[in-house]
Amino acid sequence: MKSLIALSKSWFRPKTFTSIFFHSKSTRYQSETRIISLIHASRTSRQLREIHAQIFISNLFSSSRVTTQFISSCSLLKSINYAFAVFEQYQDKNLFVCNALIRGLCENDEFEDAISIFGLMLRSNVRPDWLTFPFILKSAAALLVGELGDCLHGAILKFGLEFDSFVRVSLVEMYVKVEKLGSVIKLFDETPLTVKHGSILLWNVSINGCCKMGDLDKARELFEGMPERNVGSWNTLINGFARNGDMNAARELFNQMKEKNVVSWTTMVKGFSQNGEHREALSFFSKMLEEGVRPNDLTIVSALSASAKIGALEAGIRIHNYISNGGFLITKAIGNALVDMYAKCGNIEAASEVFANMKQKDILSWSTMLWGWAIHGHRGQVLQCFELMKSKGVKPDSIVFLAILTACSHTGQVDEGLHFFDSMRYKYAIEPTMKHYALVIDLLGRAGRLDEAFEFIQNMPMAPDFVIWGALFCACKANKNIKMAELISDKLLQLEPRHPGSYVFLSNVFATVGRWDDVERVRILMQNSGLEKDPGWSYIEVDGQVHSFVAGDQDHKHAKGIYEKLEEIVAGARKEGYVPETDWVLHNIEEEEKEESLGRHSEKLALAFGLISTTPGVTIRIVKNLRICGDCHFIMKYASKMSQREIILRDLKRFHHFRDGTCSCGDFW
Incomplete structure (x- = not known):
């Protein structure tokens, strides 16, 4: 402790915000209050450490009030390990200190540790309260441990907290996330009317649960039975229909809303985009701006995604101009969406410029740029970008190698592609997925090395799927190897008898060699199965x-x-x-x-x-x-x-x- 005090004195300078402690003649309670006010005013972990030294100097290290607030502030500043260390040194593991740490661990995604502290509470005979369970339930939901959720439900009953609205909403939300719809409905139905009528959030969470698990009829029934609704109620149901692909019902509800907010508009833009109605997504985005509603980052990302999907470069440029003129920060999400939009709309130079100007980049940023260069056939730029990424200390992931293999495949660099494939496992400890194997098949097939491709499939550590055989079939067709193509078509038909591509592949093989009776037989079989070829x-x-x-x-x-x-x-x-x-x-x-x-x-x-x-x-x-x-x-x-x-x-x-x-x-x- 002497070294800690000495260190704190070396940190402090005259007139700093903590110098008041050297002259304070206040009572212990006043000292605690002042310490707590300084804790709340802290903006960095360094400031908290300085205050921690003063806690020792002021002999307040045993104060529950001070320790609780200190742990909470450490958590907010992402110094959760420091908060944990303070907790371990604190002797009186009471409810307030435990709750502060559990909340901090949960908010820093340390869910297993949060549950461990809850177990320590119970072993120490510290009775949890209505502030404890919401964060423990959130932790169980994040870990997708439904059995633990059931145990927590039992503990809630044991401690008499089952009708606390805050706890009950958290319990329902937990069951939603672990996808136990029966428990969601049972809990909702058993909730007393006084609790139901006092908690719109309980209705919204239950509606969301029904939507998430596809029971839209029950979701609508709950919605229509609500004693009162807020904007969140409408948004929840609209999002449910959008998530389940019913954009007509989503639009109908949206049009009925008397009050709409940015979430309402964003839900529609995102819903249309995710359901393949990209022009409608852009139309809604334009209407939103006309109505004077300022979009959030998710709205912008969804609109840019819609532009990318249909190659609407002009629409994408308008959105970019709106971002620039509207004072939006180019966050990682927006930056990544802009790079993706420009790359997929054919302006790879603009994509590269946006990428270069991004102040914050994550692995998704790099993989998006790599994909852009790859699909445009710029193998050299792919490799340069890959080397630059590594020089910045960013470790490549499996998606990065998909881009590299794609670039090698499109430029016929077989040996180079095989080298990168091997380096995934042996140099970067990344296990190849089925997509990586499919790209190697494509790589070998494009080069006409069909026997190698077939042998490669035979030696795969997992059973080849429809995509793998499909890649080899395309290579066979391009190289006019009808014998191997016919063999592969049979495999495709066995793997995916309900996939129209299986029938099309087989029909194409027979047609190539003029076996028209077989073509007709396969196509009749396809029609009788109720399948249709995807239209171009x-x-x-x-x-x-x-x-x-x-x-x-x-x-x-x-x-x-x-x-x-x-x-x-x-x-x-x-x-x-x-x-x-x-x-x-x-x-x-x-x-x-x-x-x-x-x-x-x-x-x-x-x-x-x-x-x-x-x-x-x-x-x-x-x-x-x-x-x-x-x-x-x-x-x-x-x-x-x-x-x-x-x-x-x-x-x-x-x-x-x-x-x-x-x-x-x-x-x-």
């Missing part, structure tokens, strides 16, 4: 409006002009030696019909619309949900040369930058 669609943004096209689309208001422009492109391409690659249309129809089918692919329609709707020189950006076919790839190259424009197309696998008749992928995709 493409998005293009023109003048801030996102337009969508499906294969053979005739519904667009400019359909006539679109098809006329497409005919013009194809006619010009024929003069340059273009012959439609009808091998991409794998069904038994006449050659003329095959050409017509190729001409209706959604990305071709989006291209034609872009050419007739924008001024010369403007870059055309297209997003497609499937992999681009060889015929469309050729037409894009020709169109870029004919129109003297850059055409940027993002398909399921990567970006294609078409300039002056060539593609950034080097025809290797």
Whole structure:
């Protein structure tokens, strides 16, 4: 203790905020009060340590009031280990000190330690109260230990706290998080009316539990039975419908609300985005701003995500400008969303600029940037970014290696990709997942090393799944290895008999070798199973409006002009030696019909619309949900040369930058 006092004297200077103690003649209670006020005024861990020294000097180390407040402040300043040490040295382990530490441990995500202190309380015959159980229940929920929750429920009954509204809400919330809906409903139904009517939060938490476990009818029943509702009640139910994919019901409720807040709007924007209705998400975001509601970080991230999904660069830029002009801080979440948006909208340079200017970066920031470089085919930048990340002391994770393997695959760097795959386990102690194995199969398959790929699958430590065999099938098809492709198609059909891709794969194999009877048999089998192939669609943004096209689309208001422009492109391409690659249309129809089918692919329609709707020189950006076919790839190259424009197309696998008749992928995709 002498050394602690000496250290504290060396820290203090005249007129510091603690110098009052050297001259104080106050009573012990007044000294405690002053110490406590200084504890509350502390903003750093260093200041708390200085005050701790003064607690010893003032002989207040046995004060329960002081120790309780000191532990609480340590917890708030994230010095939970220091708080724990103070607790261990304190002799009188009373209720207040225990509660302070349990709360601090819980709020610092040290849930197991919080439960250990609760056990110490019970062993020390310290009776828990209504402030103890909410944090212990939160800890049990965070650890997803339902059995512990049941034990805590019994303890609550034992100590007579079951009807305390604060404890009861926490108990219901715990059962929600461990997904015990029966216990949630039972607790709610057994709650006395006096408690129910006095706690809107109890209703909201119960509604959330029903929504989380998919019982929307019960959730609505509880909502309609509420004696009174607040904005949180509406938001909870709206979020429940959104989370379960019913955006029509969510919209209906939203429109009925008399009072909306930023959470209401954010729930809708996020809900539309997560349910694939990205244009509607951006529309709601715009309406929100028109209504004068200032978005929060989650709203912005959700809107940027919607822009990224459909390649709406103009919308993304408007959101970025709003952030800059609205005084928003570029947090890690917003920064990561901006990098992702620019990368997925085809402006990798802007993504790199945002990334470079981010003051705070986490592993997600680095992996997002790495993915951006990878899907644009910039292997060199991927490796540079990887080395820079390591030099900053950031340890790579499994997602980082997915980006690196993708970059190697898209550029044909097989040996380099295999080296990085091996380094995951042996250098970085990261166990490869099924996705990593699939990328290695893709890497070998693209290079035509099919036998190696097949052997690699045979030696995998886990059973290969649909994606693994699918990657090898695509390689077989590209390399025209029909025998192996047919074998793999059978495996796909066995693995996923309800997946339409299994039937499509097998049908394609038979069609490639002209076995049309087998094609028809597989397709009839698919129809009888009630399965349909996922339709191809493409998005293009023109003048801030996102337009969508499906294969053979005739519904667009400019359909006539679109098809006329497409005919013009194809006619010009024929003069340059273009012959439609009808091998991409794998069904038994006449050659003329095959050409017509190729001409209706959604990305071709989006291209034609872009050419007739924008001024010369403007870059055309297209997003497609499937992999681009060889015929469309050729037409894009020709169109870029004919129109003297850059055409940027993002398909399921990567970006294609078409300039002056060539593609950034080097025809290797």
